[in-house]
Amino acid sequence: MSDIRVHAGGLFTTVQDLGRPGYYRIGMPPSGAMDQYSASAANLLVGNEPNTGLLEATYIGPTLEFTDDRLIAVTGATAPVTVNGEPVEAWTAVAVGPGDVLGFSMLTAGARLYIAVSGGIDVPVYLGSRSTYTLTGIGGFDGRKLADADRLPLGEAGTRARAGRSVPESLRPDFDTPAELRTIIGLCSYRLTEQGLQTFLDTDWKITKDANRVGYRLRGGSLEFTDRAQPFGAGSDPANVVDLGYPVGSIQLPGGDEPIVLLNDAVTGGGYATTGTVISVDRDRIGQAKTGETVRFVETDLDTALTARRERAARIDTIREALTGN
Numbered sequence: 001m002s003d004i005r006v007h008a009g010g011l012f013t014t015v016q017d018l019g020r021p022g023y024y025r026i027g028m029p030p031s032g033a034m035d036q037y038s039a040s041a042a043n044l045l046v047g048n049e050p051n052t053g054l055l056e057a058t059y060i061g062p063t064l065e066f067t068d069d070r071l072i073a074v075t076g077a078t079a080p081v082t083v084n085g086e087p088v089e090a091w092t093a094v095a096v097g098p099g100d101v102l103g104f105s106m107l108t109a110g111a112r113l114y115i116a117v118s119g120g121i122d123v124p125v126y127l128g129s130r131s132t133y134t135l136t137g138i139g140g141f142d143g144r145k146l147a148d149a150d151r152l153p154l155g156e157a158g159t160r161a162r163a164g165r166s167v168p169e170s171l172r173p174d175f176d177t178p179a180e181l182r183t184i185i186g187l188c189s190y191r192l193t194e195q196g197l198q199t200f201l202d203t204d205w206k207i208t209k210d211a212n213r214v215g216y217r218l219r220g221g222s223l224e225f226t227d228r229a230q231p232f233g234a235g236s237d238p239a240n241v242v243d244l245g246y247p248v249g250s251i252q253l254p255g256g257d258e259p260i261v262l263l264n265d266a267v268t269g270g271g272y273a274t275t276g277t278v279i280s281v282d283r284d285r286i287g288q289a290k291t292g293e294t295v296r297f298v299e300t301d302l303d304t305a306l307t308a309r310r311e312r313a314a315r316i317d318t319i320r321e322a323l324t325g326n
Contacts, residue, residue: 002068002154004117007101009146010062012212015121016140018051019264020129027268030248031131031139034112034213034264034287036280037173038076040316042116044323045073045093047161050316052120053130055146057113058212059290061104062146064115066096070154071118071161074102077110077288078175091172093323095163109175111290119155133265135214165323171315173284178204178294181261181282182308183251185299188241188273191253196224200275204294205259211291213265215252218295223256223275235271245269249278251297261286261295279305281312 016039019032033039033056040050048054055062061079066072074081074090081088082103088094096102104113123130123141132140141152189197205218225238233242239253245268246252252260252272261278263286278286279300289295 002119004121004152004154005065005067006146006148006150006152007063007065008148009150010057010104011060012058013055013062013146014132014134014140014144015053015123015152016056016131017053017129019131020127020139023127024248024268028127029133029265029268031133031213031264032129033114033131035076035114035284037284037312037316038112038288039114039116041091041167041171041319042073042075042114043120044316044320045075045091045161045165045167046071046116046118047158048116048118048120052116052155053123054117054121055115057104057115058111059107061113061115063104064102066100066102067098069095069097070157071163072096072102073116074113075116075167076112076114077107079107079113080105089166092166093161093163107290110288112287117154118157118161122153122155135265160324167319168322171319171322173288175285175288177289178296179285179289180296180298181278181286182300182304183276183278183297184302184305185276186274187244187250189275191225191239191241191273192275193224193226196256197275199223200259201297201299204296206294207289207291208258209291211289213263215260215262215266216286216289216295218259218261219257220294221257223253225256239273240271241273243269243271244274246274247277249280249283250274251276251278263287279308281305281308284312
């Protein structure tokens with residue numbers, strides 16, 4: 001059986017695809033790649049469909065040995081990439097063979113690398129997805145991050161891709177800071193005063209060490225809440241509300257001074273006020289932000305969010321056409 005031998009698992013490397021939508025109503029978050037655009041591009045480079053299983057590596061990449069002939073591609077965060085110790089290009093299809101070893105040095109920009117292999121990572125499908133949800137131990141490779149000496153099964157490689165093809169520079173994301181996150185204000189923005197909401201939008205929020213696939217905790221300002229009588233069923237903290245659902249990308253306000261952006265592996269509901277929701281396209285960007293960097297929330301509307309999503313889909317189609325010629 002064709003597989004990948006894991007010499008070193010990296011800091012936090014998991015199998016992901018584009019996630020398992022459709023189960024939020026029963027409390028199952030979508031999981032999936034934090035940066036959906038980079039993950040899709042990596043798969044297209046090696047001839048896979050965008051939703052094929054691949055690896056997402058946070059901060060420190062893994063060391064992987066291949067056992068047969070494959071195409072690989074690395075996208076997402078910026079980091080030196082090597083095969084057998086020799087530099088290779090990111091955002092480019094690279095041929096590897098039996099015994100070849102892929103390695104990484106420290107990231108210089110971004111937070112997450114995406115590693116696609118022709119044929120895909122062939123772990124079992126759970127609820128329609130190969131994505132790992134480590135909080136409950138489902139999906140991916142035994143429901144967990146990779147460990148040294150793991151062996152990852154691979155699917156059958158196709159013949160559509162060719163080594164040396166690259167994603168054009170104009171279609172690669174940048175990771176300038178502060179990251180601007182377009183945000184639709186609501187569901188519970190009424191809990192903030194007018195000045196509190198303006199402070200939320202005017203502040204450059206710093207990402208704390210509590211930043212992972214569940215959510216990003218931020219610091220940098222203090223938000224003013226409106227006065228109220230404590231409602232039945234809600235806690236006494238001014239940020240508490242009667243429990244409600246959290247869309248992916250919701251921004252909680254516990255205490256008013258540590259907003260938390262809830263991401264792919266977050267809970268689906270709770271009792272903190274949510275002042276807004278980061279649009280789906282810009283969740284790619286926060287997924288590439290790391291501890292110590294800053295983000296800024298920019299108010300937008302639903303039409304803009306839907307237009308941005310269509311534009312991202314069009315860019316992915318452009319990558320497909322650039323790589324395949326059709």
